[in-house]
Amino acid sequence: MSKKKQTQEILPWTNGELETLLKGVIAHGTEMAKIDFKTEIETATNEQKADLLKDIIAITNTYDSNYEDHGFIIYGVKAKGIIGITHTESDTDKFQNHVEQLLKTYISPMPQIYVLGFETKDGKKWGAIVIPPRNNKPHMFFKDLFCADRSRSRKKGEWFVRRGSTTDPGLPEDLAIISQRQTEQLLEPLRESIRTLQSRVAKTEDQYNSALFKLVERAVSAIPDKEVRKPEGPEDLQIEVSDTIDVGESLGMDLPTRIKHKLRTPKNAIAEDLISEAKRLREYLDGADTGLPWAPQLKDPEGNKKIISSVEERTQSLQLSIAAIMLNDTKGEYTDALLRSLKILAKATEVPSGVQYNRIGEGLRYYPLMLILYTIFICGVAANRGSVLKQVLDVPIKHHRRGGATSPITDAYFFSYEAKTLINDAYAQRWCEPIAQRVRQVLSDKIAELITEFSEPEYFFRGEFVLALTNIDKGMSAGEEVDHRVPLGGLYLYMHEAHDPIMEFIAENPDWFAKLYGHPLNEILDMFDRNAHKMAGSGCIAIGMHGIKTAQAYQEMLQKRAKKP
Template sequence: MENITDEELHLPWDNDTLEKLLLKVVQTGETTKVDFKQTLNLDTAEQKAELLKDISALANSYDQAYYNYGFIIIGVKQNKLIGTSFTQEVDHLQSQIDELVKNYIGPFITTHVRIFNTEGKTWGAIVIPPTKNAPHVFIRDIHNKHRGDIYVRRGTVTEKVLPEDFPRFFRHHLDEYTYELRQEIKDVRSELEEIKRNLVSKETSQSLEVSGRNTPGKRIPARKKTVSLLQEIENIFASEEDPIKNGLIKEARKVQSFLESDSIPWDLQVPSKEDGQKLFSAIEKEAEIYWLALSKILLKDDKGKYDEVIIQSLRYLARYYEVPVGIRHTDLGQYIRYYPLIVSLYIVFIIGAFKKKQFLLKKWPALN
């Protein structure tokens, strides 16, 4: 990465920019998000399965080096461009790869196929953009890859997913859904800090003026006293018991305990849409008070007084994203498809409530 500048990484990439970037990537070598192939053939089930494994592994892995884009670069051997030949035009190859991914991987992974000619050498790349839908799972058997298989990249090695990978998948989901909320809170905090600085400056100036008028000799510094007073006020308010804050945390803990209890049958052998709906109803019923409390706070709390406790309560619920005890991690990928991630719905609702409070208030009956 040392020889690749920020300017070269700047999105969007047109064909010429992408070609120049990938030529430098070739020199840099394979990474978590970069895989080299000498050729690309899709004639046999084994070859198709291998490509599907590589595409899904790159999509399921995370590395910010190239803005989390993944690249399968074809026509490369040991960090050198050797060139190759393609039996299909780029459009036909793209269609074939899309069809393979559609039939064997879920959720669908977007790819972009590009073919280049550099100094008389033909070579190509399959670009895998960042995804919000990981983990991407094999949904059908093909060669030695089986339904439920999930692959990731660790450095330059592609292997099956491990239990510790799932919290990472869900943290990324949580980060995506809470991005707008965190930006809103960040903006509010910046405004509050500015108000606080102005208040300190104003109080300090006034104290110095009074001190100057009343004391003919040396002025008494007032800034330290002002800051201490403000800190004391903050401490008093921070220690004040707030029944709304305590109640929301209590309900979040109750929902979290329910999600971790035996009431959620994670060991379903044949998950179905109906099973998912039953679980959704059970979770909704248990979480009804929390859901209603959350919505009322968001619709009425224009000053954002309860932003912090909302985030704190979500942290309790985020534990639902851990791998349940007793479940085989190789099966979890397909279960995710049928079990509603209720926390995600909470977060979507929160973001929406900040943006369209009145609209959501009118739509509330439909959400039940």
């Protein structure tokens, strides 16, 4: 595996994203705790080797929440601009191997580094040594490195940290800070497990109290009316069975619990169970040690198939419950619970502190949300639940680490993108839309029997197409450039069997579409015809809705319908 490919799988950014990020750092022009600028990086002399190693371990030994605790030594830059390199090795694989050999020779524990090279449009080459966070600090010289300039010699046992933009020798207080942070990181998985256990215990206790409350309540209600016995003497007491026995009090429940169980209806119980199921799934996705890897690797089909199956199994209960609500809850009694459950899942992935991860692991955690969204739209279209679908589209994905920023819920399609390679690897396929392919299979296995009015191609492609058009409607509302108003990708682009069910649905339900989208259907379809090809993967044969003049066909259908008596 090449260094470039390996880097993409381990760092939390693609090479393109990292280039954009680094250009922003360069333009800002300020060195920080884990950012260092250099015009060149040379290692011909021991002095140059010692300086580079000192800079690397200082950055590695320092914590900074910026850029997810990653450090960067950016070379080929000066005064907020890229000047290009002349002496630094331009072959990044060769340069990385050389730096790694220096680290292996002099530093323990050996830090992890990645070298990435870039080139400007005018041919200036520049790059960065990227230093991911590690949990085995402090990194120090384990071997003397003598220099002609003795002030730059490094002795065994020396280690360094960054204070702002300067590099200083490590002090006892720095070691205390490092030890405290590493202890916190080691304890976090344990704390997460304790929180999960506490949540489960509380849930079990609540279920036990609820079941016991109902059991005793039924027993009390079954007691036959008893005749009131008159007292025979002044010392005798009048005995009667009270109609207002407080079951909760008799069971020793506290007042809030008694009130909760007294007021709880069967509808409340189902809603609470649905929300609890969403919380359990969220905990599984967020936890540091739940069995779902944060850095899954490719070329492991059997292992990756188990990962995908595990995610699908964990999602199944919530998915089937939501399908039943969308198909059968005609009065909308559980719409609020469905939306609350969806809000729990609509959360940006946040990597636990100290956990090694990659973009595949991040993208994988949006797969359950994609399963749920597909289920909602496919069942919602089949059951004519347009008002619920509109409310679903109003649920945002929240980014808590970006100051409360939000994204449209349909952006889960783009956030889950990196998981596509994992699914193809797991099933030894080259699917153009692997997530949609798996979703279709899961829905066919679990949901098909619930939808009796339509055949599988009809309900799947209609629901998928309606979901896909929401991205165009969103882009039009946001005032995006015309070329950026693309639909979501999907199997409907590639499968010939998608055409007829979709076109028939469009012709038969123009008013239904008008209620769901904020813009006229003919305008949305015009954007679809213009931009749908951009969502078809290169090397994939698109023979579905791709390349069809849907807007024109829609207008012709309306004209024909208008001419009918």
